[in-house]
Amino acid sequence: MKQNLVCFLCPNSCELTVEETESGLAVRGNRCPRGEAFAKQELLDPQRTLTSSVRIHGAEFPLLSVRSDRPVKKRELLPLMQQLRSVECTAPIKQGDIILSGVGETAVNIIATRTMAAKVRGR
Numbered sequence: 734m735k736q737n738l739v740c741f742l743c744p745n746s747c748e749l750t751v752e753e754t755e756s757g758l759a760v761r762g763n764r765c766p767r768g769e770a771f772a773k774q775e776l777l778d779p780q781r782t783l784t785s786s787v788r789i790h791g792a793e794f795p796l797l798s799v800r801s802d803r804p805v806k807k808r809e810l811l812p813l814m815q816q817l818r819s820v821e822c823t824a825p826i827k828q829g830d831i832i833l834s835g836v837g838e839t840a841v842n843i844i845a846t847r848t849m850a851a852k853v854r855g856r
Contacts, residue, residue: 738775740768751776780804783843785817787832792824792849799832801841809837817843824851 734753739746740763749762751772758776760769774780783801805813813836822832826849833843 736776738772740771742767742771779807781807781810783810783813783841784846785814787817787820787822787843789826789849790821790823791851792826793852794849797822797826797832797849798846799843800846802831802844803839803841805837805839805841809839813837813841813843824849 736751738749738751740749743765745764745768747763747765747768749760749768749772752759752761758773760772763769763772781804783805784798785800786796786798788795789797799817801813816836817833820833820843826832826845828845828848830845831842832845835841836843
C-alpha cells in the first residue's frame with residue numbers, strides 16, 4: 734500500500750508518501766517530525782475539528798457558530814452534526830461557553846466561537 738498526502742500542520746505543506754512496511758508505516762517527504770505523526774494519524778485514526786452552527790434565541794442573529802474543543806474521530810462527525818440539529822441556546826453567550834458537553838465517543842465539548850449579546854428590545 735502506498736499513499737500520498739499533503740500535511741497541513743505547518744506552513745511547509747509537505748507532500749508525504751506513506752508506505753506500509755514489515756515494521757509499520759514508513760513516511761517520506763516530511764520536513765519536520767509533525768509530518769510523520771500527521772500521516773500516521775491520518776491513515777490509522779483520522780480526526781477533524783467539528784465546526785457548525787446552532788440556533789440561538791434572543792440574539793441579533795439566528796445562528797451561533799460553534800466548534801468542538803478538540804478533534805473528533807472522522808466517523809463521529811455525522812452523528813454529532815445530527816445531534817447539533819436539535820440544539821438551541823439563548824443569548825447572551827460568550828465565546829468559549831460550552832454549548833453541549835461530553836458528546837460522542839471521545840466526550841468532546843461543543844463551544845461557542847463568538848460572543849452573542851442579547852438583542853435589545855425594540856430593535
